[in-house]
Amino acid sequence: MGSDVxxxxxxxxxxxxxxxxxxxxxxxxxxxxxxxxxxxLRIEDTDPERSKDEYIGLIYDDLRWMKLDWDEGxxxxxxxxxxxxxxxxxxxxxxxxxxxxxxxxxxxxxxxDELDTMxxxxxARNESANYPGTCRNLTDEQKAAFEKEGRKPVVRFRxxxxxxxxNDLVKGEIQFDTSNIGDFVIxxxxxxxxxxxxxxxxDHLMKISHVIRGDDHVxxxxxxxxxxxxxxxxxxxxxxxxxxxxxxxxxxxxxxxATSLDEYRDNGxxxxxxxxxxxxxxxSSQSGxxxxxxxxxxxxxxxxxxxxxxxxxxPDKLNWMNGQYIRNTxxxxxxxxxxxxFQQAGYDISNKERIHQIVTVLQEKVEFLEQMVGHAKxxxxxxxxxxxxxxxxxxxxxxxxxxxxxxxxxxxxxxxxDIDIFRDIMKHVQKETGIMGKDLWxxxxxxxxxxxxxPELPSVISLLGKEQCEKFVQEIVGDYR
RNA sequence: GGCGCGUUCGUCUAGCGGUUAGGACGCCGGCCUCUCACGCCGGUAGCACGGGUUCGAUUCCCGUACGCGCUACCA
Numbered sequence: 001m002g003s004d005v006x007x008x009x010x011x012x013x014x015x016x017x018x019x020x021x022x023x024x025x026x027x028x029x030x031x032x033x034x035x036x037x038x039x040x041l042r043i044e045d046t047d048p049e050r051s052k053d054e055y056i057g058l059i060y061d062d063l064r065w066m067k068l069d070w071d072e073g074x075x076x077x078x079x080x081x082x083x084x085x086x087x088x089x090x091x092x093x094x095x096x097x098x099x100x101x102x103x104x105x106x107x108x109x110x111x112x113d114e115l116d117t118m119x120x121x122x123x124a125r126n127e128s129a130n131y132p133g134t135c136r137n138l139t140d141e142q143k144a145a146f147e148k149e150g151r152k153p154v155v156r157f158r159x160x161x162x163x164x165x166x167n168d169l170v171k172g173e174i175q176f177d178t179s180n181i182g183d184f185v186i187x188x189x190x191x192x193x194x195x196x197x198x199x200x201x202x203d204h205l206m207k208i209s210h211v212i213r214g215d216d217h218v219x220x221x222x223x224x225x226x227x228x229x230x231x232x233x234x235x236x237x238x239x240x241x242x243x244x245x246x247x248x249x250x251x252x253x254x255x256x257x258a259t260s261l262d263e264y265r266d267n268g269x270x271x272x273x274x275x276x277x278x279x280x281x282x283x284s285s286q287s288g289x290x291x292x293x294x295x296x297x298x299x300x301x302x303x304x305x306x307x308x309x310x311x312x313x314x315p316d317k318l319n320w321m322n323g324q325y326i327r328n329t330x331x332x333x334x335x336x337x338x339x340x341x342f343q344q345a346g347y348d349i350s351n352k353e354r355i356h357q358i359v360t361v362l363q364e365k366v367e368f369l370e371q372m373v374g375h376a377k378x379x380x381x382x383x384x385x386x387x388x389x390x391x392x393x394x395x396x397x398x399x400x401x402x403x404x405x406x407x408x409x410x411x412x413x414x415x416x417x418d419i420d421i422f423r424d425i426m427k428h429v430q431k432e433t434g435i436m437g438k439d440l441w442x443x444x445x446x447x448x449x450x451x452x453x454x455p456e457l458p459s460v461i462s463l464l465g466k467e468q469c470e471k472f473v474q475e476i477v478g479d480y481r
Numbered sequence: 482g483g484c485g486c487g488u489u490c491g492u493c494u495a496g497c498g499g500u501u502a503g504g505a506c507g508c509c510g511g512c513c514u515c516u517c518a519c520g521c522c523g524g525u526a527g528c529a530c531g532g533g534u535u536c537g538a539u540u541c542c543c544g545u546a547c548g549c550g551c552u553a554c555c556a
Contacts, residue, residue, distance in 0.1 A: 441515030
């Protein structure tokens with residue numbers, strides 16, 4: 001926190017964090033770390049309709065899992081709290097009054113219904129759907145009349161004429177003509193602030209230096225700049241990062257499958273993967289490298305290298321990257337994550353050393369941890385049933401029977417079984433039967449696992465142990481004699 | 482409708498006036514003498530379109546098309 005850089009992540013507590021939000025949080029965090037600045041977590045829960053308290057905990061969990069730690073926030077406090085907007089309503093009212101007093105905002109008595117019909121009529125006439133300024137210059141008498149009717153006013157911002165220009169750190173210079181912006185509501189009838197207004201007040205009060213958010217907010221920016229100006233406070237810098245899209249180029253949503261962070265966590269994606277992958281959506285390292293540690297991301301992050309266009313979320317590449325991380329992660333770490341999944345599947349996890357070995361074998365094969373459950377099935381069977389037609393065909397061959405009988409005899413003749421001994425055994429079997437290659441190995445694989453695919457056989461036999469192997473082979477040669 | 486933003490292989494992207502347009506994922510083929518996977522090697526495929534500016538445009542400008550966003554008493 002050695003610099004004046006202060007950024008904020010300001011989610012609405014509506015559930016688990018969405019991939020897009022996580023990316024916004026991540027880029028804010030990366031920029032804060034890169035600049036030695038402060039990362040503020042602010043909860044935007046002004047709308048009682050959609051905000052739920054219990055969801056705030058979910059947001060903490062998601063952020064913590066990603067290791068995106070915040071310096072100020074509702075739970076840790078800070079100099080500029082409270083950090084929940086629902087606890088700052090008096091502040092917004094005070095600022096609204098300030099604007100009202102200086103004539104930069106005014107009361108509007110139009111009802112939602114009236115607004116709606118006005119909008120429809122305007123559209124029908126092919127005119128702008130913006131608020132036409134009906135209550136812009138109400139006399140005291142008119143106001144009194146409305147009040148007498150029992151109407152409760154909203155507060156509207158009086159949009160001044162002119163151009164609003166700003167230099168976006170990602171998109172460059174952007175300009176708006178305010179004639180395209182209608183006077184907008186900053187305080188609802190119930191005295192609840194609108195998002196645009198609360199954000200401006202808070203960004204100012206919390207001394208936010210850089211507003212980093214999705215580019216769906218670009219069009220909101222001129223409104224906010226107008227409000228900063230009306231409040232006569234300095235402007236933050238803006239950086240609008242591109243949207244994340246689904247394969248159909250529509251904004252990423254539930255229809256596209258897993259979009260909520262916890263789904264990835266539950267399926268055994270690693271937090272490091274998500275950090276790496278999400279940072280690469282619309283940003284790239286100058287080096288061209290794609291597997292980047294968080295330290296490197298922090299070091300190299302730069303708005304100049306954030307692309308301007310939206311990015312389609314590519315699950316295939318995420319899977320590939322997660323596989324990379326799984327292969328490079330300590331087996332013990334993976335085991336800890338896999339244990340509950342195995343337990344859930346009903347596997348016997350009492351032998352931790354064995355589980356560790358299984359994970360060692362499987363971490364070379366999977367793209368996400370949940371896949372280990374299926375692959376591990378062969379290590380927890382106490383009977384082999386062969387359902388795959390291809391496997392049955394293999395085991396039915398005469399040569400297979402020869403191999404298995406020979407293999408069984410060898411097994412019985414040895415004291416214990418390990419990888420080297422297994423290799424010797426297979427050599428003997430080959431010599432004795434004259435069978436080699438596929439015809440030699442596949443029957444053993446099928447007999448031991450019931451499958452035609454799986455980890456390399458030496459790993460399988462050492463995990464199964466002599467007794468299991470003997471039992472399985474015996475059962476098979478018995479069944480198919 | 483108005484306004485804003487965007488457009489390089491299927492996808493993520495590099496490129497910041499002169500390149501055989503590079504990399505990654507995916508896909509295809511090959512190799513690793515049991516399979517799948519991993520790994521390695523090779524291949525496939527792209528500058529939306531039309532005008533300018535320039536000796537020269539993927540790159541700069543304008544227009545068109547398409548996509549997305551905003552236009553709420555949601556955020």
